[in-house]
Amino acid sequence: MRTRIIAAWIPLLVLPLPSRAEDTEADAVTPAPEAEADDEGSEPPLITFEQVVTARREPQDSFAVDRSVSVMRGCDLAEAAPRTAPEALWDAPGVFVQQTNHGGGSPIVRGMIGPQVLLLVDGVRFSNSTYRTGPLQYLNLIDPLHLDRMEVLRGAGSVLYGSDAMGGVIHALPYEPRVFEEAGYGGRLRGRYASADRGRSIHARLEGGSGGISVLGGGVWRRLDDLVAGGDIGEQPYSGYGGWSAHGAVVYRLPESPLDDARIKLCYLGTAVDDAGRTDKLYDKKSLTIYDNAAHLLYGRFEATVPRLLTGLRLTMSFQNNFERKDGYKVADDLATRLSGMRDEVQVDTFGEDAQFVTRLLDDRLRVRLGEMFYRDWVGSQRQTWSVGTAWVPAADQAYPDDSTYDVYGAYLLLEGDPLQTDDGHVLRLGFGYRFHGMAGHAPATEDLPAVDFDSHGHVFLGSAQYLYRDTINAALTFSQGFRAPNLQEAVQLGDTGKFFHVPNHDLAPERADTLELMLRARIWRLELGLAGYVTWLEDLIKREDTTWEGQDEIDGKPVVLNLNGRQGVLWGIEPQLRLDIGWGLSLSGHLTHTWGEERIDEGKDLPLTRVPPLFGTVKLRYDAPPLQGFKGFLELFVRGADKQDRLSREDESDARIPEDGTPGWWTLNLRLGALALDDHLRAAFTVENLLNEEYKYHASGVYAPGVNAVLSMEGQF
Numbered sequence: 001m002r003t004r005i006i007a008a009w010i011p012l013l014v015l016p017l018p019s020r021a022e023d024t025e026a027d028a029v030t031p032a033p034e035a036e037a038d039d040e041g042s043e044p045p046l047i048t049f050e051q052v053v054t055a056r057r058e059p060q061d062s063f064a065v066d067r068s069v070s071v072m073r074g075c076d077l078a079e080a081a082p083r084t085a086p087e088a089l090w091d092a093p094g095v096f097v098q099q100t101n102h103g104g105g106s107p108i109v110r111g112m113i114g115p116q117v118l119l120l121v122d123g124v125r126f127s128n129s130t131y132r133t134g135p136l137q138y139l140n141l142i143d144p145l146h147l148d149r150m151e152v153l154r155g156a157g158s159v160l161y162g163s164d165a166m167g168g169v170i171h172a173l174p175y176e177p178r179v180f181e182e183a184g185y186g187g188r189l190r191g192r193y194a195s196a197d198r199g200r201s202i203h204a205r206l207e208g209g210s211g212g213i214s215v216l217g218g219g220v221w222r223r224l225d226d227l228v229a230g231g232d233i234g235e236q237p238y239s240g241y242g243g244w245s246a247h248g249a250v251v252y253r254l255p256e257s258p259l260d261d262a263r264i265k266l267c268y269l270g271t272a273v274d275d276a277g278r279t280d281k282l283y284d285k286k287s288l289t290i291y292d293n294a295a296h297l298l299y300g301r302f303e304a305t306v307p308r309l310l311t312g313l314r315l316t317m318s319f320q321n322n323f324e325r326k327d328g329y330k331v332a333d334d335l336a337t338r339l340s341g342m343r344d345e346v347q348v349d350t351f352g353e354d355a356q357f358v359t360r361l362l363d364d365r366l367r368v369r370l371g372e373m374f375y376r377d378w379v380g381s382q383r384q385t386w387s388v389g390t391a392w393v394p395a396a397d398q399a400y401p402d403d404s405t406y407d408v409y410g411a412y413l414l415l416e417g418d419p420l421q422t423d424d425g426h427v428l429r430l431g432f433g434y435r436f437h438g439m440a441g442h443a444p445a446t447e448d449l450p451a452v453d454f455d456s457h458g459h460v461f462l463g464s465a466q467y468l469y470r471d472t473i474n475a476a477l478t479f480s481q482g483f484r485a486p487n488l489q490e491a492v493q494l495g496d497t498g499k500f501f502h503v504p505n506h507d508l509a510p511e512r513a514d515t516l517e518l519m520l521r522a523r524i525w526r527l528e529l530g531l532a533g534y535v536t537w538l539e540d541l542i543k544r545e546d547t548t549w550e551g552q553d554e555i556d557g558k559p560v561v562l563n564l565n566g567r568q569g570v571l572w573g574i575e576p577q578l579r580l581d582i583g584w585g586l587s588l589s590g591h592l593t594h595t596w597g598e599e600r601i602d603e604g605k606d607l608p609l610t611r612v613p614p615l616f617g618t619v620k621l622r623y624d625a626p627p628l629q630g631f632k633g634f635l636e637l638f639v640r641g642a643d644k645q646d647r648l649s650r651e652d653e654s655d656a657r658i659p660e661d662g663t664p665g666w667w668t669l670n671l672r673l674g675a676l677a678l679d680d681h682l683r684a685a686f687t688v689e690n691l692l693n694e695e696y697k698y699h700a701s702g703v704y705a706p707g708v709n710a711v712l713s714m715e716g717q718f
Contacts, residue, residue: 050062050071050073052065052069052071052151053151053171053173054069054120054151054152054153054157054169054171055067055069055153056160056369056414056416057123057160057356057369057371058312058358058369061471063471063474063521063523064468064471064474066429066431066464066466066474066476066478066519067153067154067155067476067478067480067517067519068094068153068154068155068517068519068532068575069151069152069153069154070089070092070093070094070095070151070152070154071092071149071150071151071152072088072089072091072092072149072150072151073149074147074148074149076091077144077147077149077150078683078685078713078715079634079672079674079685080672080685080687081192081685081687081711081713082144083192083194083197083199083201083224084105084139084140084144085105085139085140085142085143085144085147085150085172086099086104086105086106086107086139086140087105087144088144088147088150089107089150089152089170090618090640091618091620091638091640092150092152093575093577093591093593094109094110094152094154094532094575094591094593095107095108095109095152095154096108096593096613096616096642096698096699097698098113098135098611098698098699098700098701099697099698099701099702099703100135100137100278100280100657100701100702100703101137101239101276101277101278101279101280101291101702101703102197102224102227102236102239102240102241102276102277102703103137103140103239103241103273103276103277103291104135104136104137104140104276104278104291105137105139105140106135106136106137106139107139107152107170108167108611108613109152109154109167109168109170110154110155110167110168110515110534110536110571110573110595111167111536111571111573111595111597111609111611111612111613112166112167112168112513112571113134113135113136113167113611114131114132114133114134114135114136115127115131115132115133115136115164115484115487116164116166116167116484116511116513117164117165117166117167117168117169117170118157118161118162118163118164118165118168118169118170119138119139119142119170119172120161120169120170120171120172121142121171121172121173121174121269121297122172122173122174122267122299123171123316123354124297124299124316124318124320124352124354125161125162125350125352125373125375125408126138126141126142126172126295126297126320127164128320128322128348128350128377128406129348129377129379129406129408129441129487129488129489130322130324130346130348130377130379130400130487130488130489131487131489132489132497133489133490133542133544133563134611135611135700137273137276137291137293138293138295138322139170140273140293141271141273141293141294141295141322142172142269142271143220143245143247143269143271145190145201145203145220145245146174146175146218146220146245146247146269147172147173147174147175148173148174148175148176149173150170150171150172150173151170151171151173152168152169152170152171153165153168153169153171154167154168154532154575155167155168155478155480155482155515155517155534155536156168156480156481156482156513156514156515156536157169157480157482158435158437158460158480158481158482158483159412159414159433159434159435159460159461159462159480159481160371160412160414160433160435162373162408162410162435162437163408163437163439163483163484163485163510164484164485165482166482166483166484166511166512166513167482167513174247174249174267174269175205175216175247175249176214176216176249176251176265177207177208177209177214177215177216177249177250177251178207178209178214179209179214179253180208180209180210180214182210183208183209183210183211184208184209184210185206185207185208185209186206186207186208186717186718187204187205187206187207187717187718188203188204188205188218188715188716188717189202189203189204189205189715189716189717190202190203190204190713190714190715190716191203191713191714191715192711192712192713193711193712193713194224194706194709194710194711194712195708195709195710195711196227196228196229196689196706196707196708196709197224197225197226197227197228197239197240197706198224198225199222199223199224199225200222200223200224201220201221201222201223202220202221202222203218203219203220204218204219205217205218205247206218212252212253212254212255213250213251213252213253214249214250214251214253215249215250215251216247216248216249216250217246217247217248217249218246218247218248219244219245219246219247220244220245220246221244222242222243222244223240223242224239224240224241224242225240226238226239226240227239227240227703227704227706228706228707229695229697229703229704229705229706229707230690230693230694230695230696230704230705230706230707230708231693231694231695231696231707232695233695233704233707236279236703236704237277237279237282237335238277238278238279238282238288238290239277239279239703240275240277241273241274241275241276241277242273242274242275243271243272243273243274244271244272245269245270245271245272246268246269246270246271247267247268247269247270248267248268249265249266249267249268250265250266250267251263251264251265252264252265254304258306258307258308259304259305259306260304260305260306260307261303261304261305262302262303262304262305263302263303263304264300264301264302265300265301265303266298266299266300266301267297267298267299267300267301268296268297268298269295269296269297270294270295270296270297271293271294271295272292272293272294272295273291273292273293273294274292275290275292276290276291276292276293277289277290277291278290278291278702279702279703280656280657280702280703281499281656282331282335283335284656285656286330286331286332286333286335287328287329287330287331288328288329288331288335288338289326289327289328289329290326290327290329291324291325291326291327292323292324292325292327293322293323293324293325294321294322294323295320295321295322295323296320296321296322297318297319297320298318298319298320299316299317299318299319299352300316300317300318301314301315301316301317302314302315303315309359310359310360310361311357311358311359311360312357312358313355313356313357313358314355314356315353315354315355316352316353316354316355317352317353318350318351318352318353318354319349319350319351319352320348320349320350320352321347321348321349321350322347322348322350323345323346323347323348324344324345324346324347325343325344325345326343326344326345326346327341327342327343328341328342328343328344329341338388339387339388340385340386340387340388341385341386341387341392342383342384342385342386342395342496343383343384343385343386343392344381344382344383344398344399345381345382345383345384346379346380346381346399346400347379347380347381348377348378348379349377349378350375350376350377350378351375351376352373352374352375352376353373353374353375354371354372354373355371355372355373356369356370356371356372357369357370357371362417365417365418365419365421366415366416366417366418367415367416367417368413368414368415369412369413369414369415369416370411370412370413370414371411371412372409372410372411372412373408373409373410373411374407374408374409375407375408375409376405376406376407377405377406377407377488378403378404378405379400379403379404379405379406379488380400380402380403380404381398381399381400381402382394382398382402383395383397383398383399383495396447397446397448397494397495397496398446398495399493399495399497400443400488400489400492400493401443401444401445401446401449401492402444403444404441404442404443404444404488404492405441405442406439406440406441406442406487406488407438407439407440407441408437408438408439408485409437409438409439410435410436410437410438411435411436412433412434412435412436413433413434413435414431414432414433414434414462415431415432415433416429416430416431416432417429417430417431418430425468425469425470426467426468426469427466427467427468427469428465428466428467429464429465429466429467429468430464430465430466431462431463431464431465431466432461432462432463432464433461433462433463434459434460434461434462435459435460435461436457436458436459437457437458437459437460437483437485438455438456438457438458439455439456439457439485439486439510440453440454440455441453441454441455441487441488441491441492441506443488443491443492443506446494448494449492449494449504452491452492452504452506453506454486454491454506454507454508456485456486456509456510458483458510460481460482460483461479461481462478462479462480462481463478463479464476464477464478464479465477471523472522472523472524473521473522474519474520474521474522474530475518475519475520475521476517476518476519477516477517477518477519478515478516478517478519479514479515479516479517480514480515480517481512481513481514481515482512482513482515483510483511483512483513484510484511484542485510486508486509486510486542486563490505490508490542490563491504491505491506491508491563492504492506496555496556496558499558500544500558500559500560500561501549501554501555501556501558501559501560501561502561502562503547503549503560503561503562504562505562505563505564508542508563508564508565509540509565510540511538511539511540511541511542511565512538512539512540513536513537513538513539514536514537514539515534515535515536515537516534516535516536517532517533517534518532518533518534519531519532519533520532526580526581526582526583527578527579527580527581528578528579528580529576529577529578529579530576530577531574531575531576532574532575532576533572533573533574533575534571534572534573535570535571535572536570536571536572537568537569537570538567538568538569538570538571539568540565540566540567540568541565541566541567541568541569541599542563542564542565543563543564543567544561544562544563544651545561545562545563545564546559546560546561547560547561547562548560567599567600567601568599568600569597569598569599569600569609570597570598570600571595571596571597571609571612572595572596572597573593573594573595573596574592574593574594575591575592575593575594576591576592577589577590577591577592578590578591585623585624585625585626586621586622586623587621587622587624588619588620588621588622589619589620589622590617590618590619590620591617591618592615592616592617593613593615593616593617594615595612595613596612597609597612599649607649607650608647608648608649608652609649610649610651610652611649611652611699611700612645612647613642613645613698613699614642614643614644614645614663614665614699615642615643616640616641616642616643617640617641618638618639618640618641619638619639620636620637620638620639621636621637621638622634622635622636622637623635623636627678630677630678630679631675631676631677631678632675632676632678633673633674633675633676634672634673634674634675635671635672635673636671636672636673637669637670637671638670638671638672639667639668639669639670640667640668640670641665641666641667641668642665642666642667642698642699643665644662644663644664644665645662645663645699646661646662646663647662648662652700655700656702657700657701657702658699658700663697663698663699663700664696666694666696666697667694668689668690668691668692668694668696668705669690669691669692670687670688670689670690670691671687671688671691672685672686672687672688673685673686674686680717681716681717681718682715682716683713683714683715683716684712684713684714684715685711685712685713686710686711686712686713687709687710687711688708688709688710688711689706689708689709689710689711690705690706690707690708690709691708693707693708694707695707
């Protein structure tokens with residue numbers, strides 16, 4: 001099957017898909033300028049490019065950026081109507097989404113997963129120090145119905161973003177309220193229904209403004225029943241869940257002053273996911289896990305330009321509260337009767353501060369970016385046990401000592417200059433970046449352990465050389481470094497974690513990644529193509545190792561483990577992408593991702609790295625109909641697929657989520673159509689996923705993907 005898939009994809013080479021400017025929703029970043037005819041009267045380009053913010057922490061033309069960035073725009077999210085933020089990335093180039101349960105979703109970017117991929121909301125760190133190693137469900141706490149766009153930086157990004165940005169950065173950008181020149185208001189009502197899980201959601205939003213002030217507020221209610229998978233799998237128990245989310249923003253644009261474009265923004269995002277079940281160990285070990293998660297993020301930002309100094313500045317202050325309740329049950333043979341349980345509750349309060357300054361010199365041929373950040377987590381937890389006929393009672397141990405703290409901090413410098421610019425459009429661009437980073441953790445003493453203090457600091461670098469020719473050719477060679485500081489979960493947690501009995505180790509060092517990437521992009525008339533290839537060298541990987549606790553190698557039937565550094569590995573891959581404007585409203589697009597990862601162990605052998613995704617990709621044939629009676633419509637036929645993954649690590653071989661012979665390959669046929677009123681007041685989209693009702697799941701997932709799934713979304717605004 002691998003040969004057939006590769007042969008089918010040979011023509012496809014890489015470039016972010018272009019923006020359909022007429023479909024773009026409220027701007028989270030500065031929109032790309034409209035194309036104009038040249039002096040000789042020729043027609044404007046068929047394709048325009050949107051701007052992206054994640055690669056350089058400021059808007060850049062997506063064609064000219066020197067890093068690999070996947071973009072899901074507002075129009076993409078509205079058309080696809082994804083259930084969750086992870087599922088919004090299903091068709092993002094280079095992103096593979098593992099799902100342990102239906103209420104989760106953990107993106108794998110360049111072979112790395114969980115805390116090795118940084119989560120951001122509008123530039124604010126969403127990741128915290130309790131994120132465990134491996135797949136995580138926390139991206140589902142960012143509701144896609146509140147997002148104007150999502151961007152994924154593929155490759156190490158620690159110079160600009162600090163810890164955790166080893167495999168990449170996932171950046172969620174919420175809606176901002178519209179600017180009203182005079183007093184005005186508007187609103188939106190959106191509904192979604194999916195047949196495979198009978199998923200219902202309703203989103204309402206109001207906004208208004210006057211005199212330089214704009215206000216937005218909205219909320220989402222959602223409820224899903226158990227998911228019906230394809231083939232003979234049928235309904236999957238405990239896969240349904242419920243939840244809500246809310247979003248509010250206030251933007252005040254300051255009147256004229258010595259500062260240009262000065263504004264103050266205050267924003268809130270809140271989400272709860274209730275009763276999300278995990279069943280990958282239900283059938284073989286009679287073990288059921290139920291998650292309840294909630295997140296609240298409040299941040300304020302001041303940004304402005306100082307014209308006399310040719311400098312832009314931005315200061316952000318944030319506060320977050322993240323709560324997780326994890327109930328683990330032993331169940332009877334009927335898989336329903338609960339016999340005993342253990343409950344872990346963890347609460348993390350995070351204060352954050354982030355500042356950056358950008359100065360443009362020599363007629364914008366030299367750009368200097370300075371920044372710093374500091375985040376502190378305050379962590380508290382408690383553990384309870386339960387058995388039939390009793391109430392929940394406090395346990396002697398807990399996941400984390402109460403009043404534990406964890407700091408991450410750093411400062412960076414990024415220089416970018418154009419030593420060569422010619423009148424006919426040739427540009428040579430060079431970049432250099434440096435960050436000093438540090439972390440410090442503290443855990444108070446408990447009955448079993450003395451107080452623990454641990455810290456680390458270090459340096460990471462970035463270098464790039466890029467050649468640009470107008471909007472036709474872009475070639476870039478980049479060396480970037482990433483790291484992930486050991487977190488509280490790895491360093492101080494003592495006790496039952498569900499699968500293991502974990503022993504703390506506060507002598508851990510950060511994981512490190514060095515990535516060399518070559519990226520080529522080109523646009524030839526109606527065709528966009530290119531290729532990104534990379535190699536990443538991994539050092540000091542943190543892995544679980546067997547150990548003993550008080551002379552025992554097993555406690556309550558669970559192996560005793562601790563985390564250690566020392567392992568090394570290498571990842572390499574290619575990420576081709578294509579878009580062809582055929583004409584007559586037809587276009588063909590697609591992307592392919594191939595990742596290969598190996599771990600070098602003490603015996604001198606090379607073994608597969610864990611959870612490396614198989615060859616996967618998407619191809620789409622789309623027809624955009626001409627406007628008719630005030631509406632424009634589209635029809636899209638697309639195929640998603642992944643090859644078999646049978647290159648398994650030792651950890652993969654013992655993972656109940658992965659079949660003994662590896663995860664089978666699969667492909668699905670899907671259809672989507674929709675219509676949009678030319679005045680943007682009405683929108684409807686209808687998708688039928690998995691038309692052939694294939695039985696499949698993404699590699700390392702604990703839940704099977706939907707069978708035939710009809711998704712209807714409708715939206716009205718004023």
